[in-house]
Amino acid sequence: MQQTAEKASEREDRQVVLSVRDVTVGFGSNIVLDHLNLDIYRGEILGFVGASGTGKSVLMRTVLRLLPRRSGRIEILGTDYDEADEMQRMELDTRLGVLFQHGALFSSLTVKENIQLPMREYLDLPQSLMDELAFLKIEMVGLAPDAADKYPSELSGGMIKRAALARALALDPDLVFLDEPTSGLDPIGAAEFDMLIARLRDTLGLTVYMVTHDLDSLFSVCDRIAVLGQKRVLVEGTLNDMLSFDDPWVQAYFRGKRARSVVTTDEDAAQPAEK
Amino acid sequence: MASEQLPGGDGERLVAHGDWRNHSIAKVLPTLEELKKRSGQGRVEIDVSGVHAIDTAGAWLIRRVITAKQSQGREVALVGATANVDELISVLPEKAPAPTAPSGSRASFFERAFAPPGRIVTELAGDMVAAMHILGSAVRGAQMKFGRGGGVSPASVVNQIDHMGVRAVPIIALMSFLIGAIIAQQGAFQLRYFGAEIFVVDLVGILQLREVGVLLTAIMIAGRSGSAITAEIGSMKMREEIDALTVIGLNPVGVLIFPRLVALTIVLPLLTIIANFAALYGAAVVTYTYSGITFDTFLSRLHEAIDHTSIASGMIKAPFMALAIGIVAAVEGMKVGGSAESLGKHVTASVVKSIFAVIVMDSFFAIFYSAIDF
Numbered sequence A: 001m002q003q004t005a006e007k008a009s010e011r012e013d014r015q016v017v018l019s020v021r022d023v024t025v026g027f028g029s030n031i032v033l034d035h036l037n038l039d040i041y042r043g044e045i046l047g048f049v050g051a052s053g054t055g056k057s058v059l060m061r062t063v064l065r066l067l068p069r070r071s072g073r074i075e076i077l078g079t080d081y082d083e084a085d086e087m088q089r090m091e092l093d094t095r096l097g098v099l100f101q102h103g104a105l106f107s108s109l110t111v112k113e114n115i116q117l118p119m120r121e122y123l124d125l126p127q128s129l130m131d132e133l134a135f136l137k138i139e140m141v142g143l144a145p146d147a148a149d150k151y152p153s154e155l156s157g158g159m160i161k162r163a164a165l166a167r168a169l170a171l172d173p174d175l176v177f178l179d180e181p182t183s184g185l186d187p188i189g190a191a192e193f194d195m196l197i198a199r200l201r202d203t204l205g206l207t208v209y210m211v212t213h214d215l216d217s218l219f220s221v222c223d224r225i226a227v228l229g230q231k232r233v234l235v236e237g238t239l240n241d242m243l244s245f246d247d248p249w250v251q252a253y254f255r256g257k258r259a260r261s262v263v264t265t266d267e268d269a270a271q272p273a274e275k
Numbered sequence B: 001m002a003s004e005q006l007p008g009g010d011g012e013r014l015v016a017h018g019d020w021r022n023h024s025i026a027k028v029l030p031t032l033e034e035l036k037k038r039s040g041q042g043r044v045e046i047d048v049s050g051v052h053a054i055d056t057a058g059a060w061l062i063r064r065v066i067t068a069k070q071s072q073g074r075e076v077a078l079v080g081a082t083a084n085v086d087e088l089i090s091v092l093p094e095k096a097p098a099p100t101a102p103s104g105s106r107a108s109f110f111e112r113a114f115a116p117p118g119r120i121v122t123e124l125a126g127d128m129v130a131a132m133h134i135l136g137s138a139v140r141g142a143q144m145k146f147g148r149g150g151g152v153s154p155a156s157v158v159n160q161i162d163h164m165g166v167r168a169v170p171i172i173a174l175m176s177f178l179i180g181a182i183i184a185q186q187g188a189f190q191l192r193y194f195g196a197e198i199f200v201v202d203l204v205g206i207l208q209l210r211e212v213g214v215l216l217t218a219i220m221i222a223g224r225s226g227s228a229i230t231a232e233i234g235s236m237k238m239r240e241e242i243d244a245l246t247v248i249g250l251n252p253v254g255v256l257i258f259p260r261l262v263a264l265t266i267v268l269p270l271l272t273i274i275a276n277f278a279a280l281y282g283a284a285v286v287t288y289t290y291s292g293i294t295f296d297t298f299l300s301r302l303h304e305a306i307d308h309t310s311i312a313s314g315m316i317k318a319p320f321m322a323l324a325i326g327i328v329a330a331v332e333g334m335k336v337g338g339s340a341e342s343l344g345k346h347v348t349a350s351v352v353k354s355i356f357a358v359i360v361m362d363s364f365f366a367i368f369y370s371a372i373d374f
Helices: A002-013 A056-063 A086-094 A111-122 A127-140 A145-149 A157-168 A187-204 A215-220 A239-244 A248-255 A257-273 B025-037 B056-071 B083-091 B109-140 B154-164 B166-192 B197-238 B241-248 B252-291 B295-305 B308-334 B340-372
Strands: A016-027 A030-041 A045-050 A071-076 A096-099 A175-179 A207-211 A224-229 A232-237 B002-005 B012-020 B044-054 B076-079
Touching (some): A016 A056, A096 A157, A111 A127, A127 A157, A187 B083, B012 B025, B044 B056, B154 B166, B166 B197, B308 B340
Parallel strands (some): A045 A224, B044 B076
Antiparallel strands (some): B002 B012
């Protein structure tokens, strides 16, 4: 009990990067999210899970203002977009990065041009420096330099994910949204991608909002996990909180056959790392 | 933001302070260029303790200074860096990979002058083969397995007839009405000088039924349905739906293109008939208003001026033009590659080529008809 109180006070000190309050989203008579609350703190990687069709993507798209909401308040980096003026909105846009599920690279631009597009729009830098920065990002996400001049249709699935991450990081955002970043990658590639995200978090101080179904990434890189169900956040916390939470779906998810091998080995390893 | 001080001993000390993030670094670029070029002796200290915010772009600029100074053979030390800044700078590579040189030397004048026409000719040959392939596959039908439904799926054809034909009726009728009215009006004014105003009926009747009716309808359909076919097939190609059909064991040409070709060949003659009626009606209205030719007179004159051959010579062209439009659209759709740009390019090419094909075809029919005295 005391431990949880300590944890709570520790959290108070940390800066809330994204705060979602009482958000309701629906289409027609179908309510998808009902008075949902969620907080993300600076420098953490939040893994977001939920059964298919529970509205994980809807929540992400609502936060990114791609979908309208019926009620509620969303503050990103301390700014409420609805109340912000033009300049604040523009600044906010430069501080968010999004990796869409299928990459969403612009098919008529090369990888380099894709990465430079946000730079061109928002920054006033000479072309040579933008080229260097684009190459830096490409190297950072683990792509070969010769991928820079390729078009998205010439890339493999994993390369598209990496290139899309490079574009999401083009402006060095504070908050990055990743929609199923490791889906469709082989386990080794997925593990590398997880490590990449953890490393970028450590060096760049990113905050990561990750929608994922990959149990390995949930266990290896996520600091906190939130479960979406019954139109709201069912439970949020560390892996241990998940394991002790009494809900059939959560139990099946984290204690199922697929999870067992990862959890049991990981629990022992994760124990000493816990502060 | 980057100032420079020389301490007492040997070497120099560069002090960076303030905000080193991508939206503010543009201001220090000239200073940094100058600093990098300046040569000197002894060790270099870069003091970043005053930097309160930094990102990869800022770190990269500092990294560049370090690399430049090191290449002058001087010892460089980073002082005052927090663990974060230190780590950020150290993970950056020393150099950006050299930008890939534009491949190859410039081609010779001869090559540059003759390569494009050559490419066009080979592409044309490829297009012809592709068109024959589509025509041939279409004739064989959907090729369902187990010999089931070897022909066309009627539902699909009816659906296409609805899209390409029924919904095109209003625009085709309106356009033809106006064209008929314009031809009649211009003809009436010119023929009035000769006192031969009544012959405007001959003019409109023959021109519309033999040439203009089918030609304009075909052009309209090429723009309306040809582009739609290319866009549909092209986007299916982009999303690997065509490949999925092949793997399931269906012939994409038979499943997708054949119903559209059948629908087009049914629809274009029917639309031509509607267009002809609308144009003649427009002409009758105009001749009545401008020249006082009554509908009765119009009809009896029309009856004398045209015969079956006038109607048939126009109508025969319609199915051929429909086939040309459908095949060009399908060939272009199949050529769509992976990008949205290529989709746009091929839809444009589809419309331009099918209109061109329709007009060329019409001129060949004109030569043919006059040769056989039809």
